[in-house]
Amino acid sequence: MSELLFPAPERWEVTTLGNVCAAGGGSIQTGPFGSQLHASDYVSSGTPSVMPQNIGDNIIDEDGIARIRDADVNRLSRFLLKEGDIVYSRRGDVTRRALIRREQQGWLCGTGCLRVRIGSEAIPQFVSYYLGHPRVREWITRHAVGATMLNLNTKILSALPVILPPRSEQYAIAGLLGSLDDKIAVNHRIITGSKDVLQALSQSIFIAKSRQVELREIVELRYGKALKASDRIPGDIPVFGGNGASGSHYRALVSGPGIIVGRKGANAGSVSWSDSDFWPIDTAFYVIPRNSNMPMEFLYLLLRTTPLRGEVGDSAIPGLNRDMALSIKVWIPDVEAAMDIAQQAHPHFKLQEQVEKENRTLAEMRDGLLPKLMSGEVRIRDAEKVVEDAV
Incomplete structure (x- = not known):
């Protein structure tokens, strides 16, 4: 049985991220290496390429994002992203990850990143929030390799312990936390x-x-x-x-x-x-x-x-x-x-400061609810009341 990173209801399944992906027809894959995509290949207008610096807290920051030509999109098609994929930074802050939304489908998983494709075994939105749990972040940091700069690879991510509640609860938890992220996205x-x-x-x-x-x-x-x-x-x-x-x-x-x-x-x-x-x-x-x-x-x-x-x-x-x-x-x-x-x-500047302050408040609420929902400490119906007042 896989390691349990934090207390959870007994009926929840304990497995690994690799097993979840494999069982649902998904995969964990490294993005293209630098030899496959050079700095000279980037253009001012084209398909966005998601790099580590574009990965925020479960979102993609499009500010200054690199872009590639159609010819490179076709050449690197095996690295293209789909809605529901999760992108990780492969080096540096290896706990950063972002869920790919519908409008980002067809973008490239760029160099320095890893792509997690969940498949049909679990709800990608739920898994993306699970990956933001403090204990999960600690596990990833502890198992990453490298003395000067931490590095993440497919083997480490595949071994990551995961807990899965019934699908109805996955949907409920993802929907609740997602409503906060939706408000944050509007503000962005x-x-x-x-x-x-x-x-x-x-x-x-x-x-x-x-x-x-x-x-x-x-x-x-x-x-x-x-x-x-x-x-x-x-x-x-x-x-x-x-x-x-x-x-x-x-x-x-x-x-x-x-x-x-x-x-x-x-x-x-x-x-x-x-x-x-x-x-x-x-x-x-x-x-x-x-x-x-x-x-x-x-x-x-x-x-x-x-x-x-x-x-x-x-x-x-x-x-x-x-x-x-x-x-x-x-x-x-x-x-x-x-x-x-x-x-x-x-x-x-004043508008941005005001909206960013609201986003920090919403993110703190989300991050506070996340571990409590994952452990069953807070019931979904109680959390709904808190979230409704915020959004």
Whole structure:
């Protein structure tokens, strides 16, 4: 009998993820290797390719997602995704996974990822939530291999212990938690729409350009400060690392609003915004303006259009070269034009902050209910009342 990772009702089946997939005609498969898909193969318009940096908390983050040509889609058709598949990051944070929704069917399981196809033996939505249980995440981390960077493979995932309640309860639990994720997804679309407006607004920088300078003449990039997850105390202060927002803490290191630039990791060179006070950890830089007349909103849009990722080194753990980044030449408008751009952008930053705060609340509710529903500690009908008030 497979290992039981946490207490569960006796009538629930105890098995492994590999057995579930095999019994239902599914599979666990590695995405294409780098030799099959090179950086030069990516295009600006085409089929999205899901990479580790696109895997959020059970969702795909489409912001900046890589794309491939139709010819590569046909060549790599065995790696295409279907609705209900679950995609894992194969290295780094190996506990990250995302359920593939209908609108993502036909996308590619990209390099650095693993695809779990559940098949007919279980409800994929239920399994995806089970995989988010803290004990399951701990098991995966404990069994992953690698000293410098954790790595996940098909053998490890196949051996992962799984519990399966009757199908009716799988549907009920998945539907309940899914209603919270649906609300989060709606909010993400609002955020994406707002980001699109900001992206269009950033183009006005080039229209209003006045002079060209090195980036170091207008900003500093300062190192964040280490803050282990185990040392964080629950609070409302967002924590930012090399991959963007990553949890919260009870006190801030930097006063907001502020800009965070990824220093280490898959998203090195990425640019994030915090409307409130925040804590940047040591895998990130935070931005200090050299000219007090240049508003932070403008600097954020400027940095978003600056090719920082071109200064990321190609190593086992990618890193942004600060000196090279600050040497990039950028066009800037006069102060009056910069202020006008910032004023137009300001409401969108406020909207994103408000919606992201709501999403954090919804995610905390989901993550709190998940282990209690999985163990049978909370009955579905009781949880329904809590969720109804939230959505």
